[in-house]
Amino acid sequence: MAKDLDALVEQARAGSRQALESLIFRVKDQVYGLAMRMLAEPADAQDATQEILVKLITKLDTFRGDSAFTTWVHRVASNHLLDVRKGRRPAAGFDELAHLLDAELAAAAGQPEATDRVLIDEVKLFCSHGMLLCLDRPHRLAYVLGEVMELGGDAGARILGISPAAFRKRLSRARQSMEAFMRPRCGLVDPSNPCACAKMVAGAQRLGLVAEERLRFANHPTVDARRMSLEIDRLRTAAEVFRSHPDYETPEAFDAALRATLEGVAAHD
Known part of the structure; x- marks a missing residue:
């Protein structure tokens, strides 16, 4: 190529x-x-x-x-x-996102979980994109290049115009921040965690973040909803969540x- x-x-x-x-x-x-x-x-x-x-x-x-x-x-x-x-407007940080998720989980307590796979997948993609936005741009870019695209330190450093050591340090900080947020909370990386996408659909719709008639992610032409649902439900690390995103076209x-x-x-x- x-x-x-x-x-x-x-x-x-x-x-x-x-x-x-x-x-x-x-x-x-x-x-x-x-x-x-x-x-x-x-x-x-x-x-x-x-x-x-x-x-x-x-x-x-x-x-x-x-x-x-x-x-x-x-x-x-x-x-x-x-x-x-x-x-x-600057993106929300992890603390603000955690507060929003905790409030919506409390509101969803005792309510039936959503069963519509398209809406569940929309919430998964919407929320994981939101988590990326919690990183500042330099750390977000390092995370995408290093963890999501799986580029090596030398390649990432050349792209960003920094030393390999600086790239690895930036990537490590971004990785630690993402894992620290997702590991105790996100049901995608640990099914025993409280936050499950099916629980969040109703709240996301109520807040206007997700709408069946205005999908931003789950209706993407490269999204195979059934395959993505099967794969994303087996994830165990933060990086795997983002690598499971569709190959956007x-x-x-x-x-x-x-x-x-x-x-x-x-x-x-």
């Missing part, structure tokens, strides 16, 4: 619009998946992905080839995602807009 990408890079640099389109479409879902895990909102992730892909197109001549092309893509994406929309409308963008770039060459 790396050789194929390198060939496309050279062809795109030489002026081939077809090669440029193929190159961008080969990496768009990787960028979108990273954006989803960093921003959680599909609309925000799509906007960020569009902005990142434009940067890849306009900065392609700066790729020196001293690392894998995908490493460069992740570096450009990571730098963008560390800074994008910092003016928005950009929607068809996004792809159509991206093609129009690429045509516009070609028209100005």
Whole structure:
């Protein structure tokens, strides 16, 4: 795959619009998946992905080839995602999330658990994305690269432009924070824990966080609800919860807009 990408890079640099389109479409879902895990909102992730892909197109001549092309893509994406929309309301921390979950669990006591697998999966994905947002951006990014994408310390360090030791330290802190929150609470990592997704569906609906007519995650085209439900119910570590997320793909409308963008770039060459 790396050789194929390198060939496309050279062809795109030489002026081939077809090669440029193929190159961008080969990496768009990787960028979108990273954006989803960093921003959680599909609309925000799509906007960020569009902005990142434009940067890849306009900065392609700066790729020196001293690392894998995908490493460069992740570096450009990571730098963008560390800074994008910092003016928005900061995400809740673990303490605030714990307070919300504890209150909803108390409200759900004695109530029947939900049985709709789509809504249960929506809560699972919504809540786990929310837990990622409890990490600040540098630690969230290190966690996604190291734990979710399972990149090694050297690769993660190159992407973030820090030393391998600094990357490992940042990843370790993020891992410890996530495990400390999930290990005594989350029913996905320990079925004996109090917080179960089926218990939280009614509360999430009441708060407007989850709505059957407005699914954000469980209706994603790459989600196989039955397979995901079986896999996610067998998880035992925090990292496995996030690795079980779907392989996010950009929607068809996004792809159509991206093609129009690429045509516009070609028209100005």
